[in-house]
Amino acid sequence: MITLDLPDIDTTARIAGRLAPLLRRGDVIALFGDLGAGKTAFARFLIQALGVEDEVPSPTFTLVQTYDVADRDFDAIWHFDLYRIDDPDDVPELGMDEAFDTGVTLIEWPERMGAALPEDRLSIHLSLVEDRRRMTLSGGPSWTDRLRQLEEEPN
Template identity: 40%
Template sequence: MNKHQVKTETVEETTAIGQKLASLLQTGDVITLEGDLGAGKTTFTKGLAKGLGVERTVSSPTFTIIKEYEGRLPFYHIDAYRLEHSEEDIGLEEYIHGNGVTVIEWAQFIEEFLPEERINIRINYINENKRELEFTSTSGYFELVLNELLS
């Protein structure tokens, strides 16, 4: 697992990295996002959605847990925060192993459902506009994706 770090100076830069990553993703790809509240996870996700051609407004699915969007590929946005101690089966596997791109916020709460191959992204809040994005790939395929993204 290799780590790559990128610093962004503006919300637009954070969104643009998400948009560029989306252009490299394929059916079945999974991305996990970590970071404190307000770190920029939803901002990054909006960039992914834009890059996948999603036209609807993207917002955090905190209360619905899963939001589905149509674009170049189906886009599934999962917020696992409220699943920390849940035993309820809500069909996560159908999304995570489905026919689209899945992004999961607070993925540590559903570790048992996550595929081994994925991109993990930690977003660190530096100040109001600046963020540090730390990308970790878990496979050769995703390492190639990250190399293309960050070249």
């Protein structure tokens, strides 16, 4: 587990930039945190760090946005926002299985998936602590070495 302070938005962008080259086909990144904790901002920075130049809106109302990615071992990044999902049984209708198989999947409000949330994922918990944001990263087996790489680099 890694815990990082996020004193400003630039630090959040730098961490997303450091994470981007570590991503592989099939990766799932679960973004946990209260409203306003910075989940969408982090997702936006990560998508842009992967070379996406399009606008990156929050998928709160569309539930999912996909972005083509070039020069990676995956073709797309899928950005899901499950805030408006009340029943985990509704999640399969969003095409998440395809996302898990072909691309990298970012999920805001992943707790709404219930037991369908993959165990081998990168969990990022964003929180407000006193007057600054904090990020805690933990991962399943496929993330052990990559988290070590992320931890070794400075903020």
